[in-house]
Amino acid sequence: MLPFGIPRWLLCPSWFRSILETAAKVVVAMYFDPNGKAPELAYNPIKAMVAPRPIGWISTVSATGICNLAPYSFFNLIADAPFMVMFATSGHKDSFFNAVASGEFVWNLVGEDLADAMNRSAATVEAGVDEFDLAGVTKAASQTVKAPRVAEAVAALECKVDQFVPLKSSIEGRHNSMVIATVSSAFIQDEFVVNGRFDTAAAKILARLGYADYTVVDRVFPLQRPN
Numbered sequence: 001m002l003p004f005g006i007p008r009w010l011l012c013p014s015w016f017r018s019i020l021e022t023a024a025k026v027v028v029a030m031y032f033d034p035n036g037k038a039p040e041l042a043y044n045p046i047k048a049m050v051a052p053r054p055i056g057w058i059s060t061v062s063a064t065g066i067c068n069l070a071p072y073s074f075f076n077l078i079a080d081a082p083f084m085v086m087f088a089t090s091g092h093k094d095s096f097f098n099a100v101a102s103g104e105f106v107w108n109l110v111g112e113d114l115a116d117a118m119n120r121s122a123a124t125v126e127a128g129v130d131e132f133d134l135a136g137v138t139k140a141a142s143q144t145v146k147a148p149r150v151a152e153a154v155a156a157l158e159c160k161v162d163q164f165v166p167l168k169s170s171i172e173g174r175h176n177s178m179v180i181a182t183v184s185s186a187f188i189q190d191e192f193v194v195n196g197r198f199d200t201a202a203a204k205i206l207a208r209l210g211y212a213d214y215t216v217v218d219r220v221f222p223l224q225r226p227n
């Protein structure tokens with residue numbers, strides 16, 4: 001320590017100060033309560049960290065024949081023999097009730113051009129509202145399920161429900177569930193099949209990040225696995 005309480009390191013050369021500053025930044029790394037509110041964070045960042053997440057744009061039909069459409073980013077492909085998918089609902093919503101009642105749903109691929117339509121279909125509306133109309137998209141008949149696919153979507157998977165898995169809920173009175181299903185038929189618009197492969201970059205797939213953010217898959221590169 002120098003006179004007047006001045007720390008000696010303040011006089012040290014700039015390269016040494018830069019090492020100290022880098023070390024200080026490392027110390028700033030933080031743990032936070034995943035289910036709480038950290039004072040340093042404006043919003044919970046976990047959805048922004050586990051990103052991008054594919055969007056399950058789920059179409060279903062109710063027992064009374066009303067078509068429903070809604071996005072679910074707790075969605076993924078979970079098996080390949082047979083191909084299986086899941087979506088999870090935070091609170092039981094119309095897509096869940098329709099999947100329970102009919103045992104079926106369709107996953108529709110959201111391309112960048114359908115971002116606004118997808119977002120419109122996320123509105124909370126009465127079960128009697130046809131959400132294809134709400135989103136402004138067209139119904140196309142499916143092959144193996146009653147629920148229609150979105151005609152404008154470049155790809156779709158028809159799915160038959162296998163299991164409903166109740167999930168924990170930390171919110172009193174809210175029931176969360178995962179719906180697991182087997183793909184019974186798959187569809188791709190002709191122009192997105194190039195040299196026998198699905199043209200992922202051309203499909204401009206929309207994916208969910210955290211906060212209000214999204215991304216588009218527009219850069220694709222191959223990486224061969226080691227033996």
Ligand SMILES: Cc1cc2nc3c(=O)[nH]c(=O)nc-3n(C[C@H](O)[C@H](O)[C@H](O)COP(=O)(O)O)c2cc1C
Nearest residue numbers: 070071072073074088089090093094095122123124
């Ligand atoms: C991109 C996006 C992803 C969403 N992901 C989920 C999700 O994974 N689980 C969920 O319960 N709600 C999710 N939501 C909210 C639902 O889409 C919303 O509650 C919708 O009204 C549910 O519609 P439904 O009652 O017709 O099923 C998401 C919304 C958006 C815009």
